[in-house]
Amino acid sequence: MNDITFPQRWRVAFIAPALSVFIAFWLLPIAALVQVSGDGHPFATYAALLTNASYMRSLGQTVLLSAAVTLTTLVLSVIAGLLLARREFTGKRLLLALLTFPLAFPGVVVGFMVIMLAGRQGLIGSLSMKLTGDRWVFAYSIAGLFVGYLYFSIPRVIITVMASATKLDASLEEAARSLGASPWRILCDIVLPALAPGLIAAGAVCFATSMGAFGTAFTLATDIDVLPMTIYTQFTLSANMVTAAGLSIILGIVTWAVLAAARSATGSAVAATA
Secondary structure: OOOOOOOHHHHHHHHHHHHHHHHHHHHHHHHHHHHHHHOOOHHHHHHHHHOOHHHHHHHHHHHHHHHHHHHHHHHHHHHHHHHHHHOOOOOHHHHHHHHHHHHHOOHHHHHHHHHHHHOOOOHHHHHHHHHHOOOOOOOOOHHHHHHHHHHHHHHHHHHHHHHHHOOOOHHHHHHHHHOOOOHHHHHHHHHHHHHHHHHHHHHHHHHHHHHHOOHHHHHHOOOOOOHHHHHHHHHHOOOOHHHHHHHHHHHHHHHHHHHHHHHHHHHHHHHHHO
């Protein structure tokens, strides 16, 4: 079948809508953020932000939380994803539907569910009160936010793992098994390297989502110091547009750096497994 070629004017017409959306909803807002954050003295503004212990502690806590969520999500999703991709059992379709159901919930609803689980009147607190006489409450802390982020991160990664697992070459595993390789060695030497590109990409998206997630943190915010909440506080309560814009740019740069590193690593992983 011959390749379909379009005149130059049609190519421009096809790309114009996407380019317009990109300019209107990404480029112009970013340019406005950069302009506001500079406030006529960009170097002084960012130097003040980067040397402020409170802001950097908030950024560090956000990065650590996002990294912990990403690593935990990858481990749990690999186990569950491989099992679901390779095993058939009664109720599998229902289980998959339930696992992906959290994708339909906004962050505020996820936060409310964490409160119902580990809040002052939550299920865990009620059970611990009966068993130990002490009410365990962690919904309004980093631990609660960690649980909430896991809740909406795991379904995304499980879907990626299942899609990648269906493309694995089963003959390689059979050959390794026939040569006496243990299941652990097969997992480490064959399965995980083959899944690596998808896992890196999914992990990067999970990290970026956790870095910028706001709804869940807003719902649980009592003792939580993460950068999206700091930005919100500066913007709404303090009316400090310069600081809010500058912290937004810093948050974006850190997240974009991780995504760029993931793209580079994914390319290397693809080349290594080719």
